[in-house]
Amino acid sequence: MWKVVHFFLGALATLVVLELVLRPLPVMHGWENPPVTMEFPMVRYLPHAAYSYSRAWNLLGATRGRFNNLGYAAQDVDLKAPTIAVIGDSFVEAAMIAPGERIGDILAQRIPLQVAAFGISGADLPDYMVTADWVAGHIPTRMLIFVIVRGDLAGSVKPKLRGYWYHETLEHLEIRRNIAFTLRNTLSSSRLFNYLYYQLKVGPHMLRDNWRRPENSGIDQFGTGKKTPTSTNATEEITPLMHAAAVQFIADAAALQRKGVSIALVFDADRGAIYGGGGGKTAQEEVLAGLAQQAGLRTISLADAFASDYREHHQSFEYDKNDSHWNAYGQQIVAKALLEELGLATLAVVDR
Amino acid sequence: MLFNSFVFVLVFLPLTVIVFFAAGRFSRKAAAAVLAAASLIFYSYWDPRYLILLLASVAINYTAGRAISRARDRNLAWWFAAAGIGADLAILGYYKYADFFITSLNTAGALSIPVLGVVLPIGISFFTFTQIAFLADVYKGGVREYRFIHYLLFVTYFPHLIAGPILHHKEIMPQFEDVQTYEPETKNFTIGSLIFLIGLGKKVLLADTFAAYANPVFDAASLNHSVDFASAWAGTLAYTLQIYFDFSGYTDMAVGLSLLFGIRLPINFNSPYKAISIIDFWRRWHMTLSRFLRDYLYIPLGGNRNGPLRRYTNLLVTMLLGGLWHGASWTFVAWGGLHGLYLIVNHAWAAVFPVSHPNRLRALAAGGTTFMAVVFAWVFFRAPTFRAAANIIQAMVGGTEISTDFHAWSAGWSSQFGLQESGERVAATILVGLGLCWFFPNSQEIAYGLQLFRGRMQWGTFGAVAVMIVILLAINASRGVSEFIYFNF
Numbered sequence: 095m096w097k098v099v100h101f102f103l104g105a106l107a108t109l110v111v112l113e114l115v116l117r118p119l120p121v122m123h124g125w126e127n128p129p130v131t132m133e134f135p136m137v138r139y140l141p142h143a144a145y146s147y148s149r150a151w152n153l154l155g156a157t158r159g160r161f162n163n164l165g166y167a168a169q170d171v172d173l174k175a176p177t178i179a180v181i182g183d184s185f186v187e188a189a190m191i192a193p194g195e196r197i198g199d200i201l202a203q204r205i206p207l208q209v210a211a212f213g214i215s216g217a218d219l220p221d222y223m224v225t226a227d228w229v230a231g232h233i234p235t236r237m238l239i240f241v242i243v244r245g246d247l248a249g250s251v252k253p254k255l256r257g258y259w260y261h262e263t264l265e266h267l268e269i270r271r272n273i274a275f276t277l278r279n280t281l282s283s284s285r286l287f288n289y290l291y292y293q294l295k296v297g298p299h300m301l302r303d304n305w306r307r308p309e310n311s312g313i314d315q316f317g318t319g320k321k322t323p324t325s326t327n328a329t330e331e332i333t334p335l336m337h338a339a340a341v342q343f344i345a346d347a348a349a350l351q352r353k354g355v356s357i358a359l360v361f362d363a364d365r366g367a368i369y370g371g372g373g374g375k376t377a378q379e380e381v382l383a384g385l386a387q388q389a390g391l392r393t394i395s396l397a398d399a400f401a402s403d404y405r406e407h408h409q410s411f412e413y414d415k416n417d418s419h420w421n422a423y424g425q426q427i428v429a430k431a432l433l434e435e436l437g438l439a440t441l442a443v444v445d446r
Numbered sequence: 447m448l449f450n451s452f453v454f455v456l457v458f459l460p461l462t463v464i465v466f467f468a469a470g471r472f473s474r475k476a477a478a479a480v481l482a483a484a485s486l487i488f489y490s491y492w493d494p495r496y497l498i499l500l501l502a503s504v505a506i507n508y509t510a511g512r513a514i515s516r517a518r519d520r521n522l523a524w525w526f527a528a529a530g531i532g533a534d535l536a537i538l539g540y541y542k543y544a545d546f547f548i549t550s551l552n553t554a555g556a557l558s559i560p561v562l563g564v565v566l567p568i569g570i571s572f573f574t575f576t577q578i579a580f581l582a583d584v585y586k587g588g589v590r591e592y593r594f595i596h597y598l599l600f601v602t603y604f605p606h607l608i609a610g611p612i613l614h615h616k617e618i619m620p621q622f623e624d625v626q627t628y629e630p631e632t633k634n635f636t637i638g639s640l641i642f643l644i645g646l647g648k649k650v651l652l653a654d655t656f657a658a659y660a661n662p663v664f665d666a667a668s669l670n671h672s673v674d675f676a677s678a679w680a681g682t683l684a685y686t687l688q689i690y691f692d693f694s695g696y697t698d699m700a701v702g703l704s705l706l707f708g709i710r711l712p713i714n715f716n717s718p719y720k721a722i723s724i725i726d727f728w729r730r731w732h733m734t735l736s737r738f739l740r741d742y743l744y745i746p747l748g749g750n751r752n753g754p755l756r757r758y759t760n761l762l763v764t765m766l767l768g769g770l771w772h773g774a775s776w777t778f779v780a781w782g783g784l785h786g787l788y789l790i791v792n793h794a795w796a797a798v799f800p801v802s803h804p805n806r807l808r809a810l811a812a813g814g815t816t817f818m819a820v821v822f823a824w825v826f827f828r829a830p831t832f833r834a835a836a837n838i839i840q841a842m843v844g845g846t847e848i849s850t851d852f853h854a855w856s857a858g859w860s861s862q863f864g865l866q867e868s869g870e871r872v873a874a875t876i877l878v879g880l881g882l883c884w885f886f887p888n889s890q891e892i893a894y895g896l897q898l899f900r901g902r903m904q905w906g907t908f909g910a911v912a913v914m915i916v917i918l919l920a921i922n923a924s925r926g927v928s929e930f931i932y933f934n935f
Contacts, residue, residue: 096902096905097632097902097905098905100902100903100904100905100906100909101905101906101908101909101912102909103906103909104905104906104907104908104909104910104913105909105910105912105913106909107906107910108909108910108913108914109913112913112917151921151924151925152655154867290917290920293924294920294921294923294924295924296920296923296924300452300919300920300923416925416926
């Protein structure tokens with residue numbers, strides 16, 4: 095019996111030491127979500143809390159910051175100032191990029207009008223809509239820009255740990271929310287937990303990650319394992335439920351526009367296809383953009399912007415070879431496209 | 447199955463340990479059979495079709511060995527040995543070298559013989575050499591144990607099956623006979639898991655880090671892109687560290703794993719970059735291969751028995767074949783040839799200027815020269831083509847741009863090779879790696895030197911090591927599959 099006790103004491107002591115070692119290091123932390131309330135129905139982080147973000151196991155490329163007054167990794171928002179709101183997921187949150195280089199910050203530098211970014215990692219279309227409703231109701235909003243990226247439509251119809259999804263009932267779609275992330279929030283106070291869960295993404299899938307001989311090939315001698323995004327169009331299927339979710343989202347957005355808020359939908363491109371010389375529009379974009387145009391909403395495809403820039407500079411837009419989020423350069427391209435396509439500078443002049 | 451995967455450490459290994467010792471309580475033969483069966487499962491996980499090849503190879507060699515031992519006269523025994531070794535070389539030749547020779551013939555004679563597209567079965571070089579040594583020793587009368595289950599286990603024993611160490615039956619078979627092997631011992635678990643942890647740390651924290659620096663430089667060179675002086679050195683030094691930490695890490699893991707079963711594998715590395723001569727280097731680097739090449743190639747060729755010229759020729763031939771053993775490419779032959787030449791120069795120098803105990807300054811100069819010679823040779827080992835090797839070497843000797851502005855180079859490094867890390871960080875990491883090689887004790891010195899293995903401390907240490915292993919596995923898994931360099935050989 096004492097053997098088992100000593101074994102676990104040794105293990106426990108090591109865990110404590112690791113926790114103490116990781117405390118001062120820029121391990122992911124601070125990303126706790128306060129419960130959603132009637133006052134703040136959207137998923138967000140703790141306002142004014144400090145955060146640190148790093149993805150690599152060796153904590154390279156870490157960023158540190160403080161959430162704004164509304165609980166987003168962005169500049170503070172003046173609730174009385176005329177605003178352009180950029181709503182999206184981790185592509186807008188862009189925690190891996192230094193503050194000042196994110197879309198919201200770039201736009202804010204170019205437009206003499208408040209630009210508020212509402213990016214939450216893991217958010218999908220229904221989350222965007224809940225946020226948009228709140229923003230339109232609490233801030234004098236000139237324009238709402240939805241940044242829609244790969245997986246947003248598919249993610250909109252799947253139940254998830256935090257946030258909202260479209261649930262199919264007998265007659266209609268409804269938005270449901272899940273707030274069952276209390277346990278994870280509690281564990282998030284441990285740096286070791288954060289390191290394992292957020293950075294290393296420990297999970298059952300790791301048991302499946304093993305090494306077998308690839309079919310019809312020998313050993314990849316000195317394989318560098320370089321990954322670049324691959325085209326997803328071939329595998330992207332729009333199910334009837336996803337289509338219904340798209341219809342619902344566009345209808346809600348159109349309703350907001352009828353209330354006097356200008357709406358724009360910005361679609362990320364299939365960058366893997368662009369690198370391969372292809373077009374870059376996704377099946378998700380085809381569906382949503384088609385519906386949006388019918389409803390009189392503005393749409394911007396980033397495919398052309400990325401494709402033309404890639405043709406000229408051959409510079410990739412990904413954060414790194416394993417992470418398809420836009421890097422600082424990609425954020426610049428997106429911001430530039432928004433400024434040009436939406437005439438945001440003109441809007442600002444009119445407002446002034 | 448990879449040693450650095452969760453499925454191996456959390457599923458395969460504990461199950462095998464438990465069933466092995468449980469079987470050992472009833473029958474040693476059953477326990478050996480369990481370990482052999484586990485080894486076959488381990489091997490077939492990569493691709494079950496090649497299990498047949500492995501078993502056929504075992505059957506051929508065991509049959510040949512028995513035939514040699516029972517042969518009535520030496521002449522007949524010689525023929526059996528020749529047949530067995532010939533079969534081994536034929537199998538190795540087909541699977542490893544057929545396409546290489548076809549391609550070489552096509553290039554030399556402007557022919558267009560279609561290549562066979564043969565897949566290299568994993569571990570074939572290792573299990574073939576192990577069995578060639580067995581047959582040679584049977585012929586010399588040095589083998590006493592012929593139990594099939596022990597022979598099967600000796601060849602397929604999973605800790606060494608894929609990338610060594612290359613075992614000698616004399617050091618392993620008696621351990622299968624030993625009753626104590628089949629009784630679990632806390633000290634073996636603790637020291638074994640600690641050595642495994644050190645090996646895993648070498649692979650996950652060091653080798654894979656240096657691989658990320660070396661790969662883009664050699665990739666650029668192979669694409670004929672310009673590589674500057676500092677980048678060429680950074681890439682080559684990074685590879686020098688990668689291959690050491692990768693291979694010695696794998697060996698540590700193998701040694702540690704084997705110790706869990708109470709079986710001691712031979713040491714394969716003894717701080718090779720601390721060597722003060724090339725002769726010394728080969729006594730410290732891949733020691734079991736050096737031993738094999740010496741006992742079964744160099745000495746049969748005549749060794750040093752027929753004068754210096756013959757000795758040097760034997761050395762060169764041994765090292766050229768040693769290079770070819772590593773891979774079916776002329777760059778490996780060049781690497782082996784280069785080391786052959788180094789050894790010749792070293793022996794000649796030692797004959798002219800004999801020094802038994804060099805002073806510190808002399809040892810430092812000798813160590814530095816040895817290290818630089820080894821680094822230079824690694825370029826041929828790593829580069830996929832001679833053109834790529836030439837590009838790297840040209841840059842290393844100042845044949846391309848030499849930037850005197852370190853900060854400019856540092857900033858350019860990241861963008862040129864698509865890395866997040868600055869050149870300064872890369873340089874600092876390489877210095878740390880070199881420091882670990884030159885100034886720190888090696889795995890076995892650490893594992894056996896620590897006094898954490900007495901009484902109850904052993905179980906506490908075991909618990910701590912288990913946690914660290916899981917953390918390192920998680921780090922490794924977070925980056926995807928990372929195989930070991932020597933799996934390719």
